[in-house]
Amino acid sequence: MKDLLERYREELEWARELRRKEADWSYIESRPEPLRTALKLLVETGDLWYAAALTGIDLEELNEERVRAKIPLVVV
Numbered sequence: 001m002k003d004l005l006e007r008y009r010e011e012l013e014w015a016r017e018l019r020r021k022e023a024d025w026s027y028i029e030s031r032p033e034p035l036r037t038a039l040k041l042l043v044e045t046g047d048l049w050y051a052a053a054l055t056g057i058d059l060e061e062l063n064e065e066r067v068r069a070k071i072p073l074v075v076v
Contacts, residue, residue, distance in 0.1 A: 008076070012046075015074040019043045024070045031065065038062055039069050046074055 020043055028039045038055040039062075042048060048066065052059040066073075 011076040015076050018074055019071055022070055022072050027069050
């Protein structure tokens, strides 16, 4: 069980690094608050719903901004 959890943790970190690398940071930094924070949260967590709920951004709007910011959806 411990090995399985460690592997899952490694995959989550790999996905986070991929999102960080692929994201268009100049676009993200140019967005107004709270959208900028939502996009940064999305890069870190990969959870679109969570980022939208915490920042009060409409889920559909955040997903459209995700595409513009080149943040990939990564499934682990």
